[in-house]
Amino acid sequence: MAQEVRGVIAPGKDEPVRIETIVVPDPGPGEAVVRIQACGVCHTDLHYKQGGISDDFPFLLGHEAAGVVESVGDGVTDVEPGGFVILNWRAVCGKCRACLRGRPWYCFDTHNAKQKMTLTDGTELSPALGIGAFAEKTLVAAGQCTKVDPAVSAQVAGLLGCGVMAGIGAAINTGNVGRGDSVAVIGCGGVGDAAIAGSRLAGAAKIIAVDIDDRKLRTARSMGATHTVNSRETDPVEAIRELTGGFGADVVIEAVGRPETYQQAFYARDLAGTVVLVGVPTPEMKLELPLLDVFGRGGSLKSSWYGDCLPSRDFPMLIDLHLQGRLDLGAFVTETIQLDEVEKAFERMHQGDVLRSVVVL
Numbered sequence: 001m002a003q004e005v006r007g008v009i010a011p012g013k014d015e016p017v018r019i020e021t022i023v024v025p026d027p028g029p030g031e032a033v034v035r036i037q038a039c040g041v042c043h044t045d046l047h048y049k050q051g052g053i054s055d056d057f058p059f060l061l062g063h064e065a066a067g068v069v070e071s072v073g074d075g076v077t078d079v080e081p082g083g084f085v086i087l088n089w090r091a092v093c094g095k096c097r098a099c100l101r102g103r104p105w106y107c108f109d110t111h112n113a114k115q116k117m118t119l120t121d122g123t124e125l126s127p128a129l130g131i132g133a134f135a136e137k138t139l140v141a142a143g144q145c146t147k148v149d150p151a152v153s154a155q156v157a158g159l160l161g162c163g164v165m166a167g168i169g170a171a172i173n174t175g176n177v178g179r180g181d182s183v184a185v186i187g188c189g190g191v192g193d194a195a196i197a198g199s200r201l202a203g204a205a206k207i208i209a210v211d212i213d214d215r216k217l218r219t220a221r222s223m224g225a226t227h228t229v230n231s232r233e234t235d236p237v238e239a240i241r242e243l244t245g246g247f248g249a250d251v252v253i254e255a256v257g258r259p260e261t262y263q264q265a266f267y268a269r270d271l272a273g274t275v276v277l278v279g280v281p282t283p284e285m286k287l288e289l290p291l292l293d294v295f296g297r298g299g300s301l302k303s304s305w306y307g308d309c310l311p312s313r314d315f316p317m318l319i320d321l322h323l324q325g326r327l328d329l330g331a332f333v334t335e336t337i338q339l340d341e342v343e344k345a346f347e348r349m350h351q352g353d354v355l356r357s358v359v360v361l
């Protein structure tokens with residue numbers, strides 16, 4: 001029996017989001033229905049609403065969520081009803097060329113539910129990142145459910161489902177930050193702050209936070225930054241070099257997604273160092289660098305999708321570290337809100353007032 005629940009949809013390009021009745025089918029083979037307990041508001045939800053990701057309106061928004069599995073379809077053995085899970089957008093296939101080479105965190109054929117959720121008139125919905133969790137319940141592929149210790153609160157756990165994992169993973173997976181490294185993070189929103197927290201966790205000796213907003217720099221310090229640079233007032237490349245003995249940082253993480261900040265990251269890194277691009281650029285952006293500098297400075301220039309995470313490996317580990325008091329995921333939750341306050345949360349995000357607003361259900 002399909003069921004009807006409340007969910008937040010983006011009806012069309014730049015139209016305000018609204019609450020609608022969503023029809024959630026019973027889980028088919030390999031699928032699960034999850035009762036959502038909390039879902040963070042991510043920049044990507046706003047991109048969907050603005051039509052920046054695709055034109056497949058209406059979208060069922062929300063993708064940074066945790067909840068309890070309500071029912072599972074045939075053949076599902078990894079999760080069971082009652083299990084506390086974080087939803088992920090990397091349910092790996094095990095068969096693509098990345099998976100077969102033992103690099104499932106790059107999986108090129110990730111799973112989502114096969115059936116569609118709809119409006120009551122039958123209109124098919126496109127769930128954001130194959131999740132759609134600004135809803136009382138959602139339908140996903142069972143592999144999108146990652147079990148974690150139920151001792152953690154849902155509003156904190158859900159954050160690992162997207163932005164916070166992207167930032168932590170940019171540091172510890174993609175950037176391979178290690179004990180004693182110097183790290184600079186350009187852009188200290190939720191993703192950049194998570195890269196700072198990840199760098200601290202990995203034992204970085206120096207963590208330099210760069211932003212154009214002093215409020216963001218204050219938060220960055222509480223997340224583990226040892227130094228801060230306001231790049232509106234100070235040349236960040238000079239400042240980072242000065243703070244690292246004149247050389248530049250071992251790893252520079254770009255968490256804005258703009259050519260000028262990428263260029264800063266490129267030149268603020270030590271010879272043979274690593275640049276990690278985790279900020280998402282827009283289609284018209286171009287980057288120009290002297291090829292001789294790309295060659296002569298050596299090292300590696302990497303991009304990080306979802307923090308190169310493997311949810312089954314990384315989510316339980318990070319939740320355990322949080323429960324031990326070694327990773328303060330709670331610090332990312334600026335406010336908790338209701339389902340009907342998502343539009344307002346987008347405005348606050350735009351003003352730079354929040355790291356994360358989290359819808360609790």
Ligand SMILES: NC(=O)c1ccc[n+]([C@@H]2O[C@H](COP(=O)([O-])OP(=O)(O)OC[C@H]3O[C@@H](n4cnc5c(N)ncnc54)[C@H](O)[C@@H]3O)[C@@H](O)[C@H]2O)c1
Pocket residue numbers: 042043044162163166186187188189190191192210211212213216231255256257258261277278279280281304305306307352354355
């Ligand atoms: N790679 C991934 O898998 C992934 C996942 C989630 C989000 N993201 C992307 O990461 C980026 C950051 O996301 P967020 O949620 O932290 O966004 P956010 O808007 O909360 O933070 C961006 C920060 O950058 C700062 N900033 C803006 N322009 C700057 C400049 N010129 N120099 C220095 N700082 C500047 C802002 O003040 C803000 O603090 C976005 O592009 C987002 O789309 C990537």
Ligand SMILES: [Zn+2]
Pocket residue numbers: 092093094095096097098099100104106107108109110
């Ligand atoms: Zn695969």
Ligand SMILES: [Zn+2]
Pocket residue numbers: 042043044045063064162163
């Ligand atoms: Zn997201």
